[in-house]
Amino acid sequence: MNIAEKTAAELVKEPLLRGDPMSGERYHDHAFMAQEWEAMWTKVWHIGALTAQLENPGDVVTHDIGRESILMTRGEDGVIRAYYNVCPHRGNRLVRVEEAHLPKIVCSYHGWTFDSKGQLRQAQNPEDFPQGNPCGKRNLKEIPCETWGGFVWFNMDPDATSVRDYLGVVADQLAVYDMENMVRVQYMTVEVECNWKVIQDNFNESYHLPTLHTELNSMIEDDYRETVFELYQSGHNRMQMKGGLPAYSAGSQTIQEPLAEIMKEWELDPQDFVDKPREIRLALQQQKRRLGPKRGNVHYDKLSDDQLTDFHHYTLFPNLSLTMSAEGFQILRPQPHPKDPEKCYFDHWFFVPKVPGREEVAYSAAGIGGKLEPAEHDVFKHGEKSAGFVADQDLSIAVGQQLGFHSRAYDDAYLSHQERRVRRFHEVLNDYLAKRRPASTS
Ligand code: FES
Ligand SMILES: [Fe+2]
Structure with missing residues (x-):
């Protein structure tokens, strides 16, 4: 089967939703949080590190999730393995830093050596x-x-199937982006006063773009009628949004920054498109195809014309969002707090391709700039500084929603069809909690 056939085969048959209520308790109840840990978090695949962080034997990376800490290391045999970061003698946490080079792992309490x-x-x-x-x-x-x-x-489940099986057709779709050859140039983790699902809900819908992220309408079409939404049986989703043109929601179809700047970068004159702004997208695709490889963007070869301008946004169950573009990709990931259901840790990472001779990050929709080199981990609390203007907008709402979920007036969401991925996400979670496979057909 080719990718298109595989994609079609993995689509859910709609209408699919059962209508499970998304009550407020699931965002603040300790018992619900404990259930999520036992039945879901310990059964799914998590990203623990970049392979680039574990290049040499003895390199170690730790990653905390909930109350657990996982230690990953590359062995002398070149194989990367993962362990619970706990000493089997009397339970001491073995490695307390995020990255280290430790050919042997020595417990700091009684010196047991692994x-x-x-x-x-x-x-x-x-x-x-x-x-x-x-x-x-x-x-x-x-x-x-x-x-x-x-x-x-x-994966904390000893019986887990492979990552490849877990991702399904998404793995085939993402392969063209060559993620292995990208550098993480933004590496932020933000502590936010909301349940992790509030953030994941937000990434499962684009209904909020015309109202919350109005700035994006200068170069991304945010109308749902122009957007392709795909829900897969695995519980993962893809949303394809057109880029490189002013959105209908922008009202006037004038060409604004940053689109004008991008056009000039690709040798297009905005004046030539004043009467036909919808044609900018296609013109950009042609220019990128023509000039891209000469400018070192050899990765364009694997991308379709649409992928040269558009944003393919994936929400992978349970908590991973990837926004793919020709210029790089973004990871957005809320992780559960170890103790408090009303807090989470939000990862905001950005990756760009390694392009020979390029030392600075080219323009990105996420507004990332600076040196093209691996970023240091920046951990802070929401409000202390910016997590990027789009993420700041999302997080400001998340905190307000968390407050609303305690209200006696709130008992369920009232969703539009274009927000159906939100309820689907909660229903897949409910399937995990009930220990059944995600429903895939009506
Ligand atoms: S707890 Fe690790 S050696 Fe004793
Ligand atoms: Fe948003």
């Missing part, structure tokens, strides 16, 4: 254990770990 395969190699006074020498008996607890798309993924 190799990169998680085997206990050395323990103090091994003869003093009535149950026998712990070496060979007490190793690190390994969990499924795979690499895909330039990322290291882990």
Whole structure:
């Protein structure tokens, strides 16, 4: 099957929704949070690191999710493995930094020493254990770990299927973007006072674009009638939005920044399109196709004409959003707080392709600029500084919604058809909580 056939085969048959209510409790109830942990978070694939962070044997990256911490390391044999970041002697957290180079992992409490395969190699006074020498008996607890798309993924479910199976056709669709060859030039994590699902809901709909992100209408068509929404049986979704033209919602169809600047960059004169702004998208596609490879954008070769201007936004169940464009991609990911259902950690990352000779990040819709090199991890609280103007707009609403979910007046959402991915997301979550496979057909 080619990708188009696979995509068609994985689409859900609509109408699909059961209409499960999205009540306020699920955003603040501790019991619901505990259920999510047991039945969902511990059963799905998570991105724990970039493969670029684990280039050499002995490189270690830790990643915290909920109350767990996962340790990933590349072994002498070149294989990347993942373990719970906990000492099997008496439970000490083994590695307390995010990145390190540790050919051996030594517990800071009593010095138990593990190799990169998680085997206990050395323990103090091994003869003093009535149950026998712990070496060979007490190793690190390994969990499924795979690499895909330039990322290291882990899953706490020992019976997990592969990442490839988990992603389904999305993996085929994303392959053209060459994510392995991109550099993370923005690496932010923001603590936000809302449940993680408030943020995921937001990325599951574009109904808010014309009202909350009015600035984007200068170069992204935000009308739902012009947008393709696809819901897959896996619980993942894709939304295809046209870029490189002023949106109908902009009212006047005048050509504004940053579109005018992008046009000039691709040797198009905005004056030539004053009467026909809808044609800019196609003209940009042609210019990018013609000039792109000469400018080092060899990755354009794998992209379709639409992909040269458009934004393909994926929401992957449960908490990953990827906004793909020809100039790079964005990851948006709310992660659960370890204890408080009314807080979460929001990751906002941006990746750009490595282009020979290019040292600065080219323009992106996310407004990212600066040096084309791996960014340091920037962790802060919402409100302390900007997480990017579009994300700031989304987060400001998320905090307000969290407050509203406590109201006696709120009992369910009243959704438009174009927001159906929001309820679908909650229904897939409910399927996990009820321990059944996501419903895929009506
Ligand atoms: S808790 Fe790690 S060696 Fe004792
Ligand atoms: Fe938004």
